[in-house]
Amino acid sequence: MPKKSDKLPKKSDKLPLHAELSVELTWDLIPLYPDLKSWEKDFKAIDPLVKKFMSYKGRLAESPEILTEAIAAMDDMERLTEKVYTYAHLRADEDTGSSHHSALMDRINAKYAKISGETAWFDPEIMTIPLKTMNKFLKSKALKFYKRSLKELLRERPHTLSEKEERILGLASDIFSSSHKTFSKLNNADMKFPRVKNEHGKLATLTHGNYIEFLESHDRGVRKGAFSAMFGTYEKFRNTLASTLDGTVKKHVFNAKIRNYPSVLEASLFEDNVPAEVYNNLISAVKTKLPILHKYLAVRKKALKLKKLDMYDIYNPLVPECRIKVSWDEACRWVREALKPLGKEYCALLENAFSQRWIDVMECKGKRSGAYSSGCYDSHPYVLMNFNGTLGDVFTLAHELGHSMHSLYSNRNQQYHYADYSIFVAEVASTTNELLLHHYLMKQKRDKNVQAYLLCHLADEIRGTVYRQTMFAEFEKMIHEKSENSIPLTPDMLSAEYYKLNTEYYGKTVEADQMVEMEWARIPHFYYNFYVYKYATGMSAAVKLSKNILSGSSEKLDAYLGFLKAGDSKDVLDIMKDAGVDLSRPEPVLEALDEFGNIVKQLEKALL
Numbered sequence: 144m145p146k147k148s149d150k151l152p153k154k155s156d157k158l159p160l161h162a163e164l165s166v167e168l169t170w171d172l173i174p175l176y177p178d179l180k181s182w183e184k185d186f187k188a189i190d191p192l193v194k195k196f197m198s199y200k201g202r203l204a205e206s207p208e209i210l211t212e213a214i215a216a217m218d219d220m221e222r223l224t225e226k227v228y229t230y231a232h233l234r235a236d237e238d239t240g241s242s243h244h245s246a247l248m249d250r251i252n253a254k255y256a257k258i259s260g261e262t263a264w265f266d267p268e269i270m271t272i273p274l275k276t277m278n279k280f281l282k283s284k285a286l287k288f289y290k291r292s293l294k295e296l297l298r299e300r301p302h303t304l305s306e307k308e309e310r311i312l313g314l315a316s317d318i319f320s321s322s323h324k325t326f327s328k329l330n331n332a333d334m335k336f337p338r339v340k341n342e343h344g345k346l347a348t349l350t351h352g353n354y355i356e357f358l359e360s361h362d363r364g365v366r367k368g369a370f371s372a373m374f375g376t377y378e379k380f381r382n383t384l385a386s387t388l389d390g391t392v393k394k395h396v397f398n399a400k401i402r403n404y405p406s407v408l409e410a411s412l413f414e415d416n417v418p419a420e421v422y423n424n425l426i427s428a429v430k431t432k433l434p435i436l437h438k439y440l441a442v443r444k445k446a447l448k449l450k451k452l453d454m455y456d457i458y459n460p461l462v463p464e465c466r467i468k469v470s471w472d473e474a475c476r477w478v479r480e481a482l483k484p485l486g487k488e489y490c491a492l493l494e495n496a497f498s499q500r501w502i503d504v505m506e507c508k509g510k511r512s513g514a515y516s517s518g519c520y521d522s523h524p525y526v527l528m529n530f531n532g533t534l535g536d537v538f539t540l541a542h543e544l545g546h547s548m549h550s551l552y553s554n555r556n557q558q559y560h561y562a563d564y565s566i567f568v569a570e571v572a573s574t575t576n577e578l579l580l581h582h583y584l585m586k587q588k589r590d591k592n593v594q595a596y597l598l599c600h601l602a603d604e605i606r607g608t609v610y611r612q613t614m615f616a617e618f619e620k621m622i623h624e625k626s627e628n629s630i631p632l633t634p635d636m637l638s639a640e641y642y643k644l645n646t647e648y649y650g651k652t653v654e655a656d657q658m659v660e661m662e663w664a665r666i667p668h669f670y671y672n673f674y675v676y677k678y679a680t681g682m683s684a685a686v687k688l689s690k691n692i693l694s695g696s697s698e699k700l701d702a703y704l705g706f707l708k709a710g711d712s713k714d715v716l717d718i719m720k721d722a723g724v725d726l727s728r729p730e731p732v733l734e735a736l737d738e739f740g741n742i743v744k745q746l747e748k749a750l751l
C-alpha cells in the first residue's frame with residue numbers, strides 16, 4: 144500500500160531515464176519474466192485456465208470433490224493473472240509516460256474485467272447449495288483445506304438475497320455508485336483551486352498534491368493562504384458535495400437494510416468478522432486520551448512561538464527535516480541494524496531485498512511518485528521508492544520492507560489460497576518496522592536536533608494515524624446513524640457537526656478557523672464505508688508489538704513472526720491475538736496513546 148505521504152512527482156526534465164539508472168539501484172524483474180515473450184506466453188495461458196474454471200459452472204453441488212476442483216481451478220486462474228498483472232504494473236510504474244508499458248497494463252486490466260464478469264456466478268451458486276448438502280460436504284476429507292474459506296463465504300448466507308434479487312442488485316450496482324463517481328469527478332477533475340503564494344512569494348496553483356507542501360511551510364502566511372484557498376473552494380460546492388456524500392451513505396444504509404444487517408456499521412465490519420465493539424471501543428479509548436493530544440498541541444504552540452494555534456499550524460514540522468543527507472548504503476545499513484531484534488532468520492531473508500534487487504531506488508523521468516511494496520505469490524516482493532536521502536526516506540524504506548517481509552513470510556508459509564493478508568492487518572508490519580527504526584536511531588543518534596526530529600516525526604505519525612483517523616471514524620459513524628434515522632445530510636448539518644467534533648478533539652489550545660468545518664467535504668475515505676478506523680487499530684497494534692519485540696523475549700518474537708506467517712489463514716482478530724495484541728479490548732489503544740504521552744514529554748524536554 145502506498146504511504147499516505149505520497150507526493151506528486153517533481154516536474155523536471157533533468158531526471159535520468161529509468162534505463163540510465165545504475166543497475167544495482169533498480170529492481171530486477173527477471174525472476175518474474177525474463178522477457179516480454181514469456182509474459183505474452185503467460186498472458187495467453189490465462190484463457191485456458193478461465194475455460195477450465197468455467198467448466199464447473201452449474202456443477203458445484205455435485206460432490207465435494209467437484210467443488211474442491213472448482214476452487215483449485217479458480218486459484219490457478221487468479222494466481223497466474225496476478226503474476227501477469229504484477230509485471231505489467233511494475234513496468235508501467237518505472238515510466239508512467241511509456242505507451243508501450245501502459246499498453247500492457249490496458250490489456251491485463253481488460254482481461255481482469257472480463258474474467259470478473261464471466262466468473263461472477265461462483266459465489267451465488269455456492270449459496271444455492273442446500274444447507275444439508277453443504278454441511279455434509281464440509282465434513283468430507285476432500286474439502287478439508289477449503290473449509291475455512293467456504294465457511295467464511297457461507298457466513299454471508301443470511302445476508303444473501305434470492306437469485307432474482309441479487310441479479311437486479313448486480314445490474315443496478317453501477318447506478319448505485321454514481322454519487323461516489325460524481326464526487327470523484329468533481330474532486331479530481333472539475334474542481335480547480337486558485338493560485339496561492341509559495342515561500343518564495345511566487346504564485347503557484349494549489350492542487351491536492353501540493354497542498355500538504357504548503358501546510359508544511361515554515362511561513363505561516365503561506366500555510367494560511369493555502370488553507371483558506373482549499374476550504375474556500377470546497378465551500379463553493381458545499382451543496383453538491385453534501386448531496387454526493389448523502390447519496391453514498393444512503394447506499395450503505397440501503398445495502399445493510401435489504402441484506403438484514405442490524406446496522407450499517409455491522410454490515411461494514413462483517414467481512415473482517417470484527418464486532419462493532421472494536422469500533423466503539425476505539426472511539427471511547429481515544430476520547431479518554433484527548434488530554435494528551437491537547438498537551439502535544441500546547442507544546443507545539445509554544446515551540447512555534449505562536450500566540451494562537453490554528454488548524455493550519457498542525458502540519459508544519461517542529462524541527463524542519465534535519466539536514467542530514469543519508470546515502471543509500473547508509474540507509475540500508477540503518478534499516479538492517481534497526482531490524483536486528485526481529486531475529487536471525489528475518490535478517491537473513493531481509494538481506495535478499497538488497498542482494499536480489501527487490502528495490503527500485505531512485506527517482507527518474509516519468510516514474511510513479513511515492514513508495515509502495517508490491518509483488519505476487521510467484522515472485523519475491525518488490526519495493527518502489529523515490530529516494531532523496533532524507534531521514535524521512537529511511538523511514539519509508541523500513542516501512543515498505545515491513546510490507547515486503549510480511550508478504551514474503553505469508554507466501555512462504557501459506558498456500559496461495561490463504562496467503563493474501565487482510566487490509567485490517569496490512570499496516571501493522573510496516574508500522575512496526577518504523578517504530579523499530581525510531582528506537583534504533585534514538586539510541587544511535589545523540590545529536591539534539593536529530594532526536595527532536597525523530598520525536599516529532601513519531602508524534603505526528605501517531606497524532607495523524609490514531610487521533611485524526613478516529614475523529615474521522617466517529618464522524619463517519621454519526622453520519623451513517625443519522626441517515627439510518629432518515630435524517631438528511633445537509634451541508635449546514637455536516638459543517639456544524641464537523642466543527643463541533645473538531646473542537647472536541649483539538650481542544651481549547653487550537654482556535655480553529657471556522658473554515659475547517661468544510662473538511663468533511665474533502666475526505667475521500669468517507670465514501671469507503673468505515674475504512675479509516677483500521678489505520679488507528681493498526682498503529683495501536685504496532686506500538687504494542689514493537690515493544691514486545693524489543694523486550695528480547697523469544698516467545699514474544701515467535702508470536703510476532705507467527706503473525707507475519709499467518710496470511711489470511713485465520714480471523715484477523717485471532718491473528719492479532721496470537722501475535723500478542725488483543726484488539727477486541729481497549730487496552731492496546733490506551734497503551735499506544737500513553738506511549739504518545741511519553742513521546743510528548745520527551746519532545747517538551749527537547750524543544751522547550
Ligand SMILES: [Zn+2]
Binds near residue numbers: 144146542
Ligand atoms: Zn503502508
